[in-house]
Amino acid sequence: MIFQDMFFQYFTLWSGIESGLYYAIIGFYVLIFFYFLLMRYRTSKKIYWLFFSLLFLFLAVGRVFFIIYYFYAPELVIVMSDAEVVGLLMIYYRFATFFTWIGIACLMVILGILIFPPLADNIESKSGTTVKDKLKFFLRRKYVRLTLKLALFIIPIFIGVAALILPDSLFMDPDFVDRYPSVVNSSSLDLTFFGYPAGRAVLNFILLPIFVAIIPFLYLSLAKRTFGVLRRSYALNAVGFLIYFLGRALQGILSSLGWPHVSATLSPLLILLSLLFIVIANNYEQLK
Numbered sequence: 001m002i003f004q005d006m007f008f009q010y011f012t013l014w015s016g017i018e019s020g021l022y023y024a025i026i027g028f029y030v031l032i033f034f035y036f037l038l039m040r041y042r043t044s045k046k047i048y049w050l051f052f053s054l055l056f057l058f059l060a061v062g063r064v065f066f067i068i069y070y071f072y073a074p075e076l077v078i079v080m081s082d083a084e085v086v087g088l089l090m091i092y093y094r095f096a097t098f099f100t101w102i103g104i105a106c107l108m109v110i111l112g113i114l115i116f117p118p119l120a121d122n123i124e125s126k127s128g129t130t131v132k133d134k135l136k137f138f139l140r141r142k143y144v145r146l147t148l149k150l151a152l153f154i155i156p157i158f159i160g161v162a163a164l165i166l167p168d169s170l171f172m173d174p175d176f177v178d179r180y181p182s183v184v185n186s187s188s189l190d191l192t193f194f195g196y197p198a199g200r201a202v203l204n205f206i207l208l209p210i211f212v213a214i215i216p217f218l219y220l221s222l223a224k225r226t227f228g229v230l231r232r233s234y235a236l237n238a239v240g241f242l243i244y245f246l247g248r249a250l251q252g253i254l255s256s257l258g259w260p261h262v263s264a265t266l267s268p269l270l271i272l273l274s275l276l277f278i279v280i281a282n283n284y285e286q287l288k
Contacts, residue, residue: 010074010179014264019071021268022063028275029060036282051109052282058103065096074179082180089176090168097171097203101160104211105153112149114218159207163199170199196252204252216242233281240277247271 036053040046069092077085163171169190174197176184190198196205219238223231247270254263 009077011071014261015071018264018268019067021265021272022067025268025271025275026060026063026067028272029056029063032275032279033057033060035279040282048110048113051106051113055103055106055110058099058106062096062099062103065092065099069093069096077180082183086168086172086176086180086183090172093171094164097163098160101156101163104208105156105160107212107215108152108156109149111215111218112152114222116145116149156211159203163203166199170197172197208248212241212245216245236277236281240274240281242274243270243277244274247274 033053033056036049036056040049041053069089073089073092074085076088080088172184172189174186174189174191177186177189216238219234219241223234223238226234247267250270251263251267254260254266
């Protein structure tokens, strides 16, 4: 490849295309952050828009660390030992994962606001005889709603902190066995399905879907129960977040299937498309 013939060992032409697309994504993240912070939160003072803006800020920071981890840090093997490069790579991966889960924590605050909106003080709720009525009565208690909101917010932060402190063998890329054989061997990695280390598999295939898959379906449910501008906004948000999570999921799946070139273009393009839907969905003046 052209880049390999010049200076780099791992950075190929497709790496340049993929990293360029992710640079564009980071730029959109930052623009969306400032838009929701200055144009929505500043004028409405609603906590919903504050955390909606912080979501994209933390996603941008996490993506910066991922770009360094995937595209640039491996090239330092020219001037650093294998052990130093592996240690540096794991630091970047841990910080990328941490900030991504902080962004998910912000998303969980949004989820909590949508599921548990403020209750009117003058509305009384009585406990019925059926299980459904009792559950509704239980969920209308302020301390219960507050506890559930805090749990939604705290659990992703706990997961992000765990990614910072758990052993490297749980998160290390299996490709490190071939790249840095003097430091990493197959027996030192905790591998599971699809050749992923146990930690990565749990984060990407179990915890991440559990926390974020409900978001598009929640917006769809809200769209069915509302009308007019709100319905269009909720529906477009559902489509946007669904495309976003599809793009994130395809990145790992396509790479595992041996289609890195498709993953290098399709995944970031889907993410860019999802951001367009999300911006359009929340660009109605009536929602201030």
